[in-house]
Amino acid sequence: ETGVTQTPRHLVMGMTNKKSLKCEQHLGHNAMYWYKQSAKKPLELMFVYSLEERVENNSVPSRFSPECPNSSHLFLHLHTLQPEDSALYLCASSRDRLAGGNFDTQYFGPGTRLTVL
Amino acid sequence: GIQVEQSPPDLILQEGANSTLRCNFSDSVNNLQWFHQNPWGQLINLFYIPSGTKQNGRLSATTVATERYSLLYISSSQTTDSGVYFCAVGGVNLETSGSRLTFGEGTQLTVNP
Numbered sequence: 001e002t003g004v005t006q007t008p009r010h011l012v013m014g015m016t017n018k019k020s021l022k023c024e025q026h027l028g029h030n031a032m033y034w035y036k037q038s039a040k041k042p043l044e045l046m047f048v049y050s051l052e053e054r055v056e057n058n059s060v061p062s063r064f065s066p067e068c069p070n071s072s073h074l075f076l077h078l079h080t081l082q083p084e085d086s087a088l089y090l091c092a093s094s095r096d097r098l099a100g101g102n103f104d105t106q107y108f109g110p111g112t113r114l115t116v117l
Numbered sequence: 118g119i120q121v122e123q124s125p126p127d128l129i130l131q132e133g134a135n136s137t138l139r140c141n142f143s144d145s146v147n148n149l150q151w152f153h154q155n156p157w158g159q160l161i162n163l164f165y166i167p168s169g170t171k172q173n174g175r176l177s178a179t180t181v182a183t184e185r186y187s188l189l190y191i192s193s194s195q196t197t198d199s200g201v202y203f204c205a206v207g208g209v210n211l212e213t214s215g216s217r218l219t220f221g222e223g224t225q226l227t228v229n230p
Contacts, residue, residue: 037158042219043205043220056217088158108160108161111158
């Protein structure tokens, strides 16, 4: 029981498709994150939202478009992806993004395993 | 940005054995977390430990912030301990670290029955 859910768990899409990944947290947290985990590479932070405002974009290509309509939901809209975008996409949340220079524990969802054909 | 190195990259144990995983980091941190990723991809937070020692059952962790390393101890290992163990740190230098946790490459642990 992590309190963070992600849908779908698996997604296969063509390069011309448009799809969206959804993340929902039930922990009352104010900060949410998207990470990408590719094979044999460390987790890469993509986006950070704090109180529904995007506070960090880690040089992510525009074919990835995040949306945070409220503090409980986070989306990642995908369009014209490339095969190298195939990876595990993980959502996380924490109580606050930054509090006196200290970060809170991050809680992760189960991930969406994306395959781009 | 801050660099995180984990060792060993791979570790194979027999059930019941003890092990120590290490995380070295290159700068001062105010956040350090250990995670376990199971074979299905789920990341579970094990410890939030920017300094000091904590224990939770068979697992314990120690961070010596002044020497820039952290250790994760697993005692009496079980097959369910298999997976990848990640160390992630947040640097005190906000200009270079921002809001991010920087993850190491992980230690792949396999516990055989």
